[in-house]
Amino acid sequence: MIKKGIGRLIVLHYFFVIFLALLLVEVIFIFAIRAYYYDSIFNHLSNHAALTSSYFQKFVNLDSEEEYTYLPEMLKLFSLDNTELQIIDKDGKVLINSTGFENDRTIQTSDITQALAGNVGRWIGRQPGTGEQVMAVSSPLQIRGEKLYIIRYITSLETLNEKLLNITFLAVGIGAAVLAVVLMFSIGLANSIVKPIKNITAVSAQMAQGNLDVRVKGEYRHELQELASTLNFMADQIVHSNQIKDDFISSISHELRTPLTGIKGWSETLSSGSFDPEETKMGMQIITKEADRLIGLVEEILDFSKLQQNEMKLVISRVNLRELLQETILNVWTKAEQKHIKVKLTGEEEPVWINADPNRMKQVFLNIVDNAIKFSHENCWVNLNLKKYDHVVEVAVQDTGIGISEEHLMRVKDRFFQVNPLNGGTGLGLAITQQLVELHGGHMDIESQLGVGTTVTVILPLSKDDVTETNQDKI
């Protein structure tokens, strides 16, 4: 009927819960109805017995000693419509009954026992002989102090049981109807859950086959909405990273091609000979420079791939960060001079010791300072500020350059991202820098405002010795 799956599961759950609830309610209902009917009849009979007994004791004078002379009178007095009446002595022997037939047996049902104990007894069972289900109600009647009679009414429960059976059928019928309605509802409900899931599945299958243009369309609710938008977002992201990758490939091929073109051109020119040594020297220098650039590029890519695969090995030693920064400034001096940019180191005068791979650390700061210079206008300054805290050291590289817009700021640390892909480079620099800092247990932040400048803050843990040293100093 319903295919295996979440839909069927939902329907079955519903069905089961409702079925169980219905079953309980119906069982309770039927028992209550049964008890109500039986109790009503029992009360009717016992009330009649009690009222008549009271009347009998108050007003009927037994002037004869011989019970068989007043038994027919008692029978007449106590008789009740739709019942068989028996008057029984305390041994359970029927003295007289309303059928007119002989009293053929001694009665030993539980109602007699109860009546003998002074209570109104009730017994429900099958009438011997006919097998008819009957209720017998026995009420004790004490007369003249010591004479005990039992007034026993027997009424058939067949009509009542038939009625109860009808009610039961009705209740079951209504239960079934309710169940059917609930089932229909639950199928609708299951569909409302299953259909969107199916849609989403179909869309994601298309996505898996490479069709990233499709999107989950339509209004969904709650978790399904989240799922749909997450899926859409994922597709967007995939498209986006594909874009980045494509950009990277095109820029890297461009990057690789430019020096290769230079190398190829000069090597061809040189191999044709007939150049003066001056010219040859310049050609060789260019070839070397372009090869260096290629090596730099490849190394950057290698680093990145190493970082990606967690294969970067750090050679940790105790490094004086201040000295390292000073070296960095020296390295970029020429470049800065060309743009008339001043690079200063401020802050902490004392050596600041950290545990780090000096080469990698230098790579980090070279990259940051290089970027700062690269994106600064001429005649500006770049400031490196070193500040020591209890357990960490903070290096803030501040420039007054072009800055980065807010939307790009979030993504500058992404690999392959370049604000302007035409500028050259791989877009890997900051990504590598960030990962290296993190590899050292540090943390890197970029704050920037378009047109005002950028501050890159690197926080690194201090070497333990340095911490103790400082603490000792403090003491």
Added chain:
Amino acid sequence: MLGCVILLMISGCELTMDPKSLMKTPELSVDRENIKSVITAQLPEGSTIIRPRDATNTSSIRITDLNHDGINETVVFYETPDDTVRIHGMILEKKGNTWMKQLTFDGEGIVLESFELKDVTNDGKIDIVAGYSSGDDELQKGLVVYTYNGKTLDKELELPYTKFVLDDLNGDKINDISVISLKRNEYASVTVYQYDSGFKELDKLQLDPYVNEFYNVVSGNVAKNRKGLILDTSVGTHSAYSHVIVMENQKLIDVLPQDQTFKDYQTYSGDVNGDGILELGLLETPKGWEYVSFDEIPWLFSYYQWDGESGLKFVMQQYRDLKGRFYFNFPKEWYNKVTVDPKSNKDQYLKFVIYDTGETVAEIQFFSLSQWERVKSNWEMIARDNDKVIGFRSSKELKLGTTDK
């Protein structure tokens, strides 16, 4: 939702049916139902089935094999108030699975006094013994014995009687009929008839006719393995005595002299203690009341059995209200030791004390209904009528209704 549905169901017309209206008289067994419907169909219009007025078996429809042919017959008496012959009998016989009317017969008189089915002709066939009366207790009643041979019903015996008893007085394992006849101040007799190709008189015993009535006649064992009759006879205004009559060598004997069974008020003989032997009751004045006015004495009732010779032996004792409102049996320890305190009044307050020690063992008090409400936690109700309740209290944790047997 479910609750609503169920509420709807309950409030719906289907279920508001009064449970009482669903009650039904239990069905009789198929056979009895069948008999009843056949009888109802066969009864003339305006007639009703009647019960005998005075019999230990109060049923009106009796089923037995009358002619000893292995097939049951049903005998029923009915009354047609508008006919000249008012009482009729009907015999049905089972034919296959249904019952067929075999015959109807006319009864006598206007009241069916007795109706018994017993083999009194000693032929293995059950006879119908019916007693009819004119409705006047002073007049003689008519006893008729019918035999049924499968086709017709024959009268074997017709006798006038005052009381009759079916028993085996001479002990020859053959039922006989003892007929007691009384015409006040003229004659009184007990006659025993037995069937021997026609009913024959075995013996006849003349009794004192100067009595009011034989107000209670019982038959059965009067001593161990001795069959006999006890005739409670009333004399004077409220006195009585009892005849104990047994048969010895086919002769009826009144075994006890009148003065030995004489009592100032009527007592009823019968098997009071349920031992299978009949007792006769005598009245005893409780000790301390010997000089009190006759009407005020709270009589103790003592029951005796015939000792087989010429005496009586004590069996049990009880207190019995002479107005028939209550009685209670004394426990064994009290016999002949308990008296009623002289300050008692039998219509207000009775205190039972051990005569030797004066210890109170039980009290009976008459309360108005409002008094009873206040004291009912301390008293056990022994009887009540429209304006008073009679309460019982015992120091011996004696419970009423437990000392019967």
